[in-house]
Amino acid sequence: MAAWDSSNRRGTRQPGNAAERTAAFRHLCRSSPWKWQTLRFEYLDRPFDGGPGAPGTPPDLVRAWLRRPGALRLETADGLILESTTGINDSRDVFYVRSTRKTWLLPPHLVTPVYDDHGLVRRRPEAAYGEPGFGNGRFAAALDPVELAGNAPVPLEFPNANAVELGTVTDVVHEGRPALEATVAPNPGYRPLDPSAPLCRPGRTQVRIDTGTGVCVASRWLDGGQDQPGEDQPEQEEYGHWIRILAVDEYMLDDLFLAESLNLTDVRRHISWELPAG
Numbered sequence: 709m710a711a712w713d714s715s716n717r718r719g720t721r722q723p724g725n726a727a728e729r730t731a732a733f734r735h736l737c738r739s740s741p742w743k744w745q746t747l748r749f750e751y752l753d754r755p756f757d758g759g760p761g762a763p764g765t766p767p768d769l770v771r772a773w774l775r776r777p778g779a780l781r782l783e784t785a786d787g788l789i790l791e792s793t794t795g796i797n798d799s800r801d802v803f804y805v806r807s808t809r810k811t812w813l814l815p816p817h818l819v820t821p822v823y824d825d826h827g828l829v830r831r832r833p834e835a836a837y838g839e840p841g842f843g844n845g846r847f848a849a850a851l852d853p854v855e856l857a858g859n860a861p862v863p864l865e866f867p868n869a870n871a872v873e874l875g876t877v878t879d880v881v882h883e884g885r886p887a888l889e890a891t892v893a894p895n896p897g898y899r900p901l902d903p904s905a906p907l908c909r910p911g912r913t914q915v916r917i918d919t920g921t922g923v924c925v926a927s928r929w930l931d932g933g934q935d936q937p938g939e940d941q942p943e944q945e946e947y948g949h950w951i952r953i954l955a956v957d958e959y960m961l962d963d964l965f966l967a968e969s970l971n972l973t974d975v976r977r978h979i980s981w982e983l984p985a986g
Contacts, residue, residue: 845902
């Protein structure tokens with residue numbers, strides 16, 4: 709298939725039958741690196757039911773600003789800075805001369821994947837993938853949930869050949885944004901980014917993928933009530949995460965991610981010139 713014109717990514721044709729929707733779900737899970745460069749969002753490292761009837765701001769909520777490829781700022785709900793990247797402008801010349809081929813891979817947005825007819829990524833090329841992490845690997849995996857689909861389609865739809873088995877794919881609205889929801893179950897070939905914090909636990913997990921960004925905005929382990937030997941049962945019942953996307957491709961200055969301000973000028977604001985009276 710020919711490469712998709714990135715200018716059409718917001719106006720793609722919607723898939724029709726169940727087979728197309730299943731394929732679209734997997735392709736959407738591969739598409740995040742080509743759908744956005746900056747993201748402002750709120751994150752909870754547990755399932756959460758948002759909406760009008762939900763309680764106030766949870767005390768463990770984290771507010772995040774992320775600019776690819778590696779700039780991340782995190783704050784508590786009260787505005788306390790938890791983390792801010794400090795090496796986004798470091799020189800790499802000495803280290804890269806001594807490094808391996810992998811360190812010379814281009815960022816994903818500089819290489820072209822294979823798109824399907826709906827503008828979603830069917831096959832991902834080799835690139836320097838990876839998102840900033842916080843707490844555990846589920847944070848980074850949610851931003852690019854390729855582990856739910858793999859880098860490319862399996863040759864044939866053999867039983868248990870895909871990374872996860874999908875239930876019915878449905879359209880939902882998550883925090884005011886359209887998303888695809890499905891119940892997934894891991895297969896033997898499932899390879900999570902962080903084995904200790906996968907998006908999909910053994911059994912059934914309900915996941916939601918934001919259609920505009922390809923981010924996994926929610927996950928909830930549905931089999932947490934079953935007996936799991938050697939595990940803390942109350943904690944496992946709350947396994948999952950929740951994300952509320954606030955802004956996509958918003959302009960972000962370097963100052964936002966540095967421990968010390970560079971005193972850069974925000975060019976979006978009007979600069980007034982005061983002339984001395986004379």
